[in-house]
Amino acid sequence: MLFLSFLDYIYLAISCVVTGDIRNIRREKDLGHRTNQKLHSLPYNRIYIMLEYKLKRYGIRFVKQEESYTSQCSPLSPEVGKRYAEPSNRKERGSYRDGNRVYNADAVGAYNILRKYHSVSGVKKELSVTGLKTPEIIKVAV
Structure with missing residues (x-):
């Protein structure tokens, strides 16, 4: 008999993860010195790379979608x-x-x-x- 945990069931049910592509959110923005420092220090690309790596381990496709409007x-x-x-x-x-x-x-x-x-x-x-x-x-x- 095969027992699946809840997480195993989720991995079997999900085949693709779609996320908004916010890599260019910082371009040409001036929100003040402190806010700019906080916004520019966030590692967006590293988050995308790690998320894609983790999803690929389970055979789940990762897609970045442009998110204007x-x-x-x-x-x-x-x-x-x-x-x-x-x-x-x-x-x-x-x-x-x-x-x-x-x-x-x-x-x-x-x-x-x-x-x-x-x-x-x-x-x-x-x-x-x-x-x-x-x-x-x-x-x-x-």
């Missing part, structure tokens, strides 16, 4: 691009409002990165937005 487009828009981008929909930190619907902003960005990857790669796959509709706000004392 992914956090500004509604998950219900026909496509992800400048034509459908509305930066004003990000009303407050962590939430994306589209009419009467409220979504988690990070989830919308990740969802749109995946949609953008599917449109570029030619994969026709229907994605559901049901998981994006119930954002949970957690207050953290600073």
Whole structure:
């Protein structure tokens, strides 16, 4: 009898990981001396290399997807691009409002990165937005 742990099951179910390509996020940005120092010291490429290495050990493909306008487009828009981008929909930190619907902003960005990857790669796959509709706000004392 073969017993699989939860992690083994996940490794068997995942064949590809898509992530946003943020290597050029620092280019031509001036956010102040301290913020620039913090932003420029982050090892983006090293993170990508290590993630790809770890995923390859399990036979999982790693894809970097260009992510322009992914956090500004509604998950219900026909496509992800400048034509459908509305930066004003990000009303407050962590939430994306589209009419009467409220979504988690990070989830919308990740969802749109995946949609953008599917449109570029030619994969026709229907994605559901049901998981994006119930954002949970957690207050953290600073």
